[in-house]
Amino acid sequence: MIETAEPKRRWPLIPTLLVLAAVAAMIALGVWQLQRKSEKEALIALYQRNMAMSSTVTYPELPPVEDRFLYRKSSVVCLEPVRWDPRSGTDRKGGSGIRMIADCRTGAEGPGVLVDVGIGDDFASPKWGGGTVQGTIVPGPEQPTVIERMTGHATPARAMLIADQPVAGLRASAVPSADDTPNNHLAYAVQWFLFAAAALVIYILAVRRRLRP
Structure with missing residues (x-):
């Protein structure tokens, strides 16, 4: 076979x-x-x-915010806080609390600016009607995700000013460090x-x- x-x-x-x-x-x-x-x-x-740098820059009200503005000193005039966005955070001594972020009106029209006016112990909004705020420019709390950036559907993120001096009744919010950037x-x-x-x-x-x- x-x-x-x-x-x-x-x-x-x-x-x-x-x-x-x-x-x-x-x-x-x-x-x-x-x-x-x-x-x-x-x-x-x-x-x-x-x-x-110790010198100040003009606050970039319109997004997207250029990197050269982030972590620089600046100031804004908040005519009126039109909305509060409380979020968890820490003060400059490491204590936890609620960050009081005000969406401020700066003129008759426009996007306004975000201002972190300090850390509170609860979600009750501070009795603050606005004014001149000096502080540090940092990335705002609403940042686009990686998927949104990759697909081109990312909404330009607004910056935020963390006040050097908190409003009455609040503690100064911790300022993020450049070293914290992932x-x-x-x-x-x-x-x-x-x-x-x-x-x-x-x-x-x-x-x-x-x-x-």
Whole structure:
């Protein structure tokens, strides 16, 4: 009886191309995260220089706010707080409480400005009708998510002024530091590279097992 040789098994072309495309995409994302890491380091250095400056700048009322304004000293005239947005926060001694953020009217029209006038112990709005506020410009509490930025649906974020002197009955709010700016891009890059390596190794082992006679 004549035995016929089994046809030689070959690497699957289409699945291999799909896996290689996925691996290339993950590597590209890792490289992009490394680029973002360098950009974020430069941004943090800019913020640190801004914090070291004692001169004041004109408050940027219209978003988006340029990075050169953040963590600089400025002042605004709040004609009237039209809305209060209490949020959890800490004072400059590390005590927790409720940040009193006023959405202030600065003229007959316009977006107004956000002013953090201090930390309270409850959600009761302070009895404050407005006035001149001096403080530090920081990113506002409403920032677009990563997905919104990537998809182009991000609404320009407003800045906020944290008052140097709190209004009566409140404690001074802690001012965020430039060093608090998150920079996790190296970790994200390593994750993407590991995902790419794992996907490639798993696929190779799976195909080799399938090709065994």
